[in-house]
Amino acid sequence: MNSDPITIHSWPRAILHLDADAFFASCEQAIHPELKGRPVITGKERGIVAAASYEAKAMGIKRGVRLSDVKKICPDAVILPSDYETYSLFSLRMFSIIRRFTPDVEEYSIDEAFADLTGLRRHFHGSYDLIAQQMQDTVEKELGITVSIGVSLSKVLAKIGSKHRKPRGITMIPGREIHRYLGDLEIGSVWGIGPNTAAFLRKFGITTALDFAQKNEAFVTKHLSKPYIEIWHELNGRSIYPVIKESKSSYQSISKAKTFTPPSKEESFVFAQLSRNLENACIKARRYGLAATRLVIFLRRQDFADSGAELKLTCPSAHPSDLFGPLREGFENIYRPNTLYRQTGVVLAGLVAETKVQYTFFDDTAKIEKMSKVYDAVDMLSEKFGKYTVQHAASLQTNTQSQHEGERGDTPQRKQELFKGENKRQRLGLPMLDVDV
DNA sequence: TCTGGGGTCCTAGGACCC
DNA sequence: TCTGGGGTCCTAGGACCC
Numbered sequence: 001m002n003s004d005p006i007t008i009h010s011w012p013r014a015i016l017h018l019d020a021d022a023f024f025a026s027c028e029q030a031i032h033p034e035l036k037g038r039p040v041i042t043g044k045e046r047g048i049v050a051a052a053s054y055e056a057k058a059m060g061i062k063r064g065v066r067l068s069d070v071k072k073i074c075p076d077a078v079i080l081p082s083d084y085e086t087y088s089l090f091s092l093r094m095f096s097i098i099r100r101f102t103p104d105v106e107e108y109s110i111d112e113a114f115a116d117l118t119g120l121r122r123h124f125h126g127s128y129d130l131i132a133q134q135m136q137d138t139v140e141k142e143l144g145i146t147v148s149i150g151v152s153l154s155k156v157l158a159k160i161g162s163k164h165r166k167p168r169g170i171t172m173i174p175g176r177e178i179h180r181y182l183g184d185l186e187i188g189s190v191w192g193i194g195p196n197t198a199a200f201l202r203k204f205g206i207t208t209a210l211d212f213a214q215k216n217e218a219f220v221t222k223h224l225s226k227p228y229i230e231i232w233h234e235l236n237g238r239s240i241y242p243v244i245k246e247s248k249s250s251y252q253s254i255s256k257a258k259t260f261t262p263p264s265k266e267e268s269f270v271f272a273q274l275s276r277n278l279e280n281a282c283i284k285a286r287r288y289g290l291a292a293t294r295l296v297i298f299l300r301r302q303d304f305a306d307s308g309a310e311l312k313l314t315c316p317s318a319h320p321s322d323l324f325g326p327l328r329e330g331f332e333n334i335y336r337p338n339t340l341y342r343q344t345g346v347v348l349a350g351l352v353a354e355t356k357v358q359y360t361f362f363d364d365t366a367k368i369e370k371m372s373k374v375y376d377a378v379d380m381l382s383e384k385f386g387k388y389t390v391q392h393a394a395s396l397q398t399n400t401q402s403q404h405e406g407e408r409g410d411t412p413q414r415k416q417e418l419f420k421g422e423n424k425r426q427r428l429g430l431p432m433l434d435v436d437v
Numbered sequence: 438t439c440t441g442g443g444g445t446c447c448t449a450g451g452a453c454c455c
Numbered sequence: 456t457c458t459g460g461g462g463t464c465c466t467a468g469g470a471c472c473c
Contacts, residue, residue: 046441064438082441109473194471226447227471257442304440310467345442 006230009239012175014117014128014151017158018098018135021146021167023111024051027090028080030144039074043067044081047261051082054167087111090143097138101131106243114155116243132170140168152178155241156234159191160209175237182210182235192231197224209235250351251288255296256281257345263302265340270299271331274344275320275394278327281348282318286375291316293350295323297330300343307334316352319371320392 020026024042029035039059043050049070052061059074070077091110098105101124104116117128124131132149139147150161152173160181161171173181188198190209204223206212213235220232230240256277264270274297285292293316298308309330317323327346 043441048441050441062438064440112473192471196470252445255443259441343441 006226006233006240008233009242012118012153012237013239014120015153015155015158015239015243016115016117016128016132016135017150017155017162018094018113018115019148019150019159019162019166020094020111021148022051022053022057023090023145024082024087025053025056026145027087028083029053030090031086035078039077041067041070041077041079042082044079046259084110090145093143094139094145094147097142098135100138101135104243104245106245107247114158114243117151129170129172132172136168136170153237154234154239155243156191156231157181157237160185163189178213178235178237179210182213183208185209187212190231190235192227197228249288251285251290253347253349253351254281254284254288254290254292255345255347256284257298257343259300259343261342263340263342265338267335267337270335270341270344271328272395274299274327274331274346275324275392277344277346278323279320279392279395281346282320282323282375283378285318285348285351286354289354290348290351291318291354292323292348293352294348295326295330296347296349297327297334298345298347299331299334299341300345302340302342304342309333310349316350318348318354319375321371324392324394 025040028040028042029038035053037055038053039056039061040053041049041051041056041061044067047067049061049063049065049067052063056070056074056077061070061074061077067079070079087110091107094111095105095107095113098113098115102115102117102120106114108114117131120131121127124134128151132151136147136149139145146168148162148166148169148171150158150164150171150173152158152161153175157173157178161173162169164171164181171181185208186198187193187201187206187209188195190212193201193212201212204215204219206215212232215232220229224232233240258273258277260273293313295311295313296308297311298306300306311326311330313323313326315322
């Protein structure tokens with residue numbers, strides 16, 4: 001089954017990659033100026049470091065370190081729960097600043113963006129370097145966070161640039177200097193080359209990005225599959241990956257998972273967690289007008305072994321009431337008594353647009369429509385009053401335990417200052433629900 | 438690095454059809 | 456009843472990303 005052939009984009013492109021520095025921690029420092037200059041860490045809710053400010057990094061604190069260790073290394077550290085909602089607002093602001101320079105912007109992740117600057121020098125009466133500087137300055141001035149930028153001939157090279165000097169770095173990698181940046185770069189640090197591929201390449205004596213880039217095409221096509229051939233081209237300055245403007249509007253799958261501490265062996269508790277995952281996944285699916293045709297469930301044991309089950313649904317749906325039957329069935333297949341579980345999860349897969357859902361003769365259409373209304377109302381209540389206003393009885397058991405998760409009574413005043421004039425829904429870019437209960 | 442919670446794309450191989 | 460070549464669709468699973 002062969003997919004699209006590799007096409008190289010028209011000659012030389014100027015691709016910019018922007019990467020915010022210690023994004024979560026920087027947002028916290030921007031909102032709480034008294035934290036500037038202090039070691040700040042987020043991740044309180046899960047007990048390990050999600051992000052560390054540069055002050056914390058300087059003391060040797062990295063992502064993934066246990067918070068108990070953090071307190072030993074750095075008793076002064078300010079430890080906060082991650083507040084994704086606020087970070088999303090900063091993120092949207094950051095993207096809109098980048099769009100002042102060009103509409104050709106890809107929102108790659110919450111703290112990263114690509115932009116295609118090809119041909120913009122005339123318009124800005126300056127070099128790409130100057131454009132990058134202006135962008136960096138504007139973000140810093142308006143949002144109070146710093147970013148690092150790389151500009152080069154391809155996305156892979158631009159990423160290498162933005163990582164090369166941090167924080168607040170700007171790195172231009174013109175074609176003639178590519179080798180200078182690839183020579184010191186370990187092959188496993190290249191975007192798209194994971195531990196498996198790095199180990200495979202090392203068997204051929206390839207240890208740096210330069211070693212790989214200098215292999216000839218015959219070698220690459222003989223030993224590697226499409227994604228890696230593409231990376232090889234990109235490392236050599238031939239742009240393969242386009243900057244994709246369209247923001248995400250559809251999903252292939254929607255998943256929800258949650259780890260609980262301490263782990264549990266109690267069947268009803270584990271199933272309640274799973275039910276909650278299902279409800280959350282369904283809320284998201286309905287928000288995008290999607291319905292699932294397959295339901296995947298999985299349990300992760302304390303030793304990190306996974307077991308899972310996949311159920312095919314007779315009729316596409318994003319309503320928990322339709323999915324509880326299959327959920328229960330799958331759960332009973334994989335749950336083993338006297339086993340400690342640490343995580344549950346569900347995946348809604350085979351998503352189809354809600355409008356495409358076809359009812360068979362045997363489905364009770366009237367009942368289905370009634371259920372749709374009920375769930376629209378639930379979604380609206382969740383938006384208005386917080387997520388768990390209305391719950392299925394099956395999920396209720398999770399509440400007692402969720403109380404020891406990180407609480408956050410934040411500073412609404414400050415947030416309102418920063419984002420005044422936009423209600424939460426607009427700020428987060430969510431569509432308006434049009435519900436008549 | 439002992440382990441969050443989301444996602445994506447690619448490939449091989451089987452089922453099915455002519 | 457058997458044989459062969461070739462196409463399409465679907466799915467499981469691997470690998471990778473932030």
